Amino acid sequence: MKRIGLMGFALLVQMAQGAEVMSEAYLKFWGPEVQKRIDNDIERHRKADGAFKLEGAKAGCEVKVEQISHTFIFGGNIFLFGDLKTPEKNKRYEDTFGTLFNAATVPFYWKTLEPERGKPRYTADSPYEYRRPPPDPVVAFCESKGINMNGHAIIYGIRVWGHPEWMPNDRKAMEPIFEAHIKELAQRYGARIQRWDVVNESIDQANRGLMPDDYTFKTFAWADKYFPSSAFFSINDCDMHWGPSRRYVEIARDLIDRGARVDIVGVQMHIFNPKESRQIANGADILTPKKLYAVLDCLQGAERPIHISEVTVSAPDDTPEGRAVQAAIVRNLYRLWFSYPTAMGITWWNVVDGGAAPGEPSFSGIYDKEMNPKPVYQTLDGLINGEWKTRLTLNAGADGSVKFRGFKGRYRITYTDTDGNVKTTEILL
Numbered sequence: 001m002k003r004i005g006l007m008g009f010a011l012l013v014q015m016a017q018g019a020e021v022m023s024e025a026y027l028k029f030w031g032p033e034v035q036k037r038i039d040n041d042i043e044r045h046r047k048a049d050g051a052f053k054l055e056g057a058k059a060g061c062e063v064k065v066e067q068i069s070h071t072f073i074f075g076g077n078i079f080l081f082g083d084l085k086t087p088e089k090n091k092r093y094e095d096t097f098g099t100l101f102n103a104a105t106v107p108f109y110w111k112t113l114e115p116e117r118g119k120p121r122y123t124a125d126s127p128y129e130y131r132r133p134p135p136d137p138v139v140a141f142c143e144s145k146g147i148n149m150n151g152h153a154i155i156y157g158i159r160v161w162g163h164p165e166w167m168p169n170d171r172k173a174m175e176p177i178f179e180a181h182i183k184e185l186a187q188r189y190g191a192r193i194q195r196w197d198v199v200n201e202s203i204d205q206a207n208r209g210l211m212p213d214d215y216t217f218k219t220f221a222w223a224d225k226y227f228p229s230s231a232f233f234s235i236n237d238c239d240m241h242w243g244p245s246r247r248y249v250e251i252a253r254d255l256i257d258r259g260a261r262v263d264i265v266g267v268q269m270h271i272f273n274p275k276e277s278r279q280i281a282n283g284a285d286i287l288t289p290k291k292l293y294a295v296l297d298c299l300q301g302a303e304r305p306i307h308i309s310e311v312t313v314s315a316p317d318d319t320p321e322g323r324a325v326q327a328a329i330v331r332n333l334y335r336l337w338f339s340y341p342t343a344m345g346i347t348w349w350n351v352v353d354g355g356a357a358p359g360e361p362s363f364s365g366i367y368d369k370e371m372n373p374k375p376v377y378q379t380l381d382g383l384i385n386g387e388w389k390t391r392l393t394l395n396a397g398a399d400g401s402v403k404f405r406g407f408k409g410r411y412r413i414t415y416t417d418t419d420g421n422v423k424t425t426e427i428l429l
Contacts, residue, residue, distance in 0.1 A: 021324045025283020030332050034289045041339035046072065046388070049405050050429045056417040057400030064414040065392040068426075071408040072338065073148060073307070073345025074384050075103030076366075079131040080355050081138050089371040094141065096351060096366075100381055103148040105309075105347055106139060106193065107132050110155070110162055110181065117166045122188065131357065139192055149193040150309075150347070153200035153236065154182055155219045159209030162200070175212045179222045186226035197236040197266060197309070198223045203248055216251070220260035236266030236309050240287060244298035252302040264344065265302045266309035267295065269333075272361050278316040281325045289336060296340050305344040308337050312349045313376070314361035322363065327375035334383055348380075 054063065078097065084090045097104050107113075112132040114120040121127060126134040142149050155178065156162020168174060202208075202216045212218060216235075223233060235255065238248045248267075256262050269287070271277055280286050299306050313333070315326035337346050350356040353365035353374075366377040373381075390406030396415060406429055414424050 021321050022281050022328050023283040026281055029283070029285075029288045029290075034336075038335050038339045041341070042335070042388075045341045046338060046407055047405055048408050048429050049403070050427070051401065051403045052413070052427055054396060054400045054402060054413065054415050054423075054425070056419075056423070057396045057402075057415050058418045058420075059396065059398045059400070061396050061416040063394045063396050063402050065390065065394060065402075065404055065406070066412045066414070067390045067407060067409050068412050069410040070102055070384070070388070072343075073103045073347070074101050074380075075105060075148070075150065075345060075347035076101045076351045077107070077152070077310075077347065077349055078104040078138055078142075079107050079133070079350075080352055081133040081141070083130075083133065084352070084371060092367075092371045093351065097142065097147050098145040100366075100377070100384060101147075101348070103150065103345065103347065104138075104142050105150045105152045106135055106142070108135060108151045108153060108185065111164050114164055114181075117164065120184075131355070135189070139189065143192065148195070150195040150197065150234070151185070151189070151193045153197035154185060154223060155198070155215065156200045157202035157208055157211070157216070157237075158204060159211060160207075163209075169210055171210060171212045174210075175218070178212060178215070178219065182219065182222040183226045186223070186228075191228045191230045193231070195232040195234060195264065196223065196227070198233045198262075200236045202235070203237050203245075203251065217255055217258060217260055220255060220262065224261045232263040233261050234264040234266045234307060234309070235262055236268070236307075238267045238295075240267060240269040240292060240295045242295075243291065244294050246298060246301070249298060249301040252304065256302070256304075262302075262304060264307050265299055265304045266307045267299060268310040269308060270310060270312040270349070271314050271329075271364075272312060274314045274316045274322075274361055274363065277314055277322075277325055277329060280329055281316065287333075289332075292333075292336055293340075296343070300342060304342075306340070306342050307344055308346045310349045311346060312356075312361065312364045315363040315374075315376075318353075318363050318368075323375045326363070327379040330376050331379050331383070334380065338383075338388070 080093060082090055084093050109132060112129045121134050122136050123134055124137045199216045199219050235252055238245045252262055252265055313326055313330050315322040334346060337343050350364050352367045354362050354369045356364060366374055368374055388407050392404055394402055394404060396402050408429055411427050411429055412424060413427060417423050
């Protein structure tokens with residue numbers, strides 16, 4: 001009988017608990033046929049074949065193959081950086097980035113980044129703003145751990161959420177201010193931040209407030225003018241609850257056809273209402289695999305990689321059963337998204353219970369308020385660091401060659417050379 005480790009056993013327990021708390025109607029939506037499709041797509045789209053020749057390897061020597069990073073983005077917003085009240089909690093929060101998540105969304109909301117004109121909050125000694133840590137120390141921390149970063153966002157399409165109170169009510173007067181802001185961000189952070197949400201939530205024209213004419217296109221043009229070509233540009237909008245959003249695809253295509261550099265299309269999914277999680281567990285026809293595939297298939301029309309950019313899954317309540325429901329929903333969602341051919345990443349939104357924006361759910365974290373891991377943390381860890389990481393022991397060929405199939409990412413290869421020395425090298429698969 002094949003033995004499983006503690007992580008594998010814990011994952012099996014979670015899966016069993018998930019099955020117990022989810023209704024037959026829910027389990028039918030996510031039944032064997034869907035799971036088989038997901039498994040096949042993960043195998044097809046997230047793995048690659050590698051053939052390598054190890055320099056000086058002893059013929060037939062044992063070769064240990066250990067995946068040390070993913071190409072796929074597994075992120076979380078880092079909005080509570082340094083704000084968990086005790087050094088121990090802050091350390092655990094920081095350790096999430098680099099052990100579970102390989103990417104972080106860094107807040108650049110202009111409204112709180114520069115509440116007073118000409119006095120931006122970049123540095124560590126800046127005035128405190130809840131969920132809006134100054135970028136400088138956050139960026140430095142991420143750089144120190146090799147964390148991929150997403151700047152969120154250069155311009156917010158809904159003025160009330162994104163713009164400082166001092167912004168003039170004159171669309172023409174706003175244009176040079178926008179451009180200067182973009183230039184300043186580019187000069188300060190440039191390619192240090194790998195990805196940028198250039199424009200966030202631009203679809204809602206009715207509630208956006210006064211903005212420069214054609215501001216979405218102009219913002220991309222200014223970003224392209226000042227940022228290095230190595231930075232990736234995203235447009236971020238839409239929620240999977242809306243169903244296929246052809247309007248969003250039309251906006252992205254229009255930008256691209258006019259020459260805007262749109263590298264990534266971001267799509268959100270927020271289960272803010274705890275009642276919705278309970279309805280899903282009871283088998284309501286909400287965010288079913290069929291509906292999720294329809295949204296992703298629609299977004300294929302933009303012909304750009306898809307980032308599931310903001311994920312909120314609120315537990316129905318803060319009970320063992322409620323936490324199990326959250327974990328069961330998340331397991332299926334992450335597996336489906338990870339399997340989708342043009343998906344490039346998934347970003348969890350609020351990492352800690354109670355760490356959401358006012359009015360958003362209290363139980364949507366992967367940690368509770370005391371920074372204890374919840375079942376959803378263990379589920380994600382079991383997927384990202386368990387099921388989706390390749391670890392193999394092979395034997396080199398007579399010429400030192402080795403072949404294997406594994407998840408895409410960076411690997412550490414350990415082997416013995418002809419002189420009996422243990423050697424280590426790294427490869428990218």
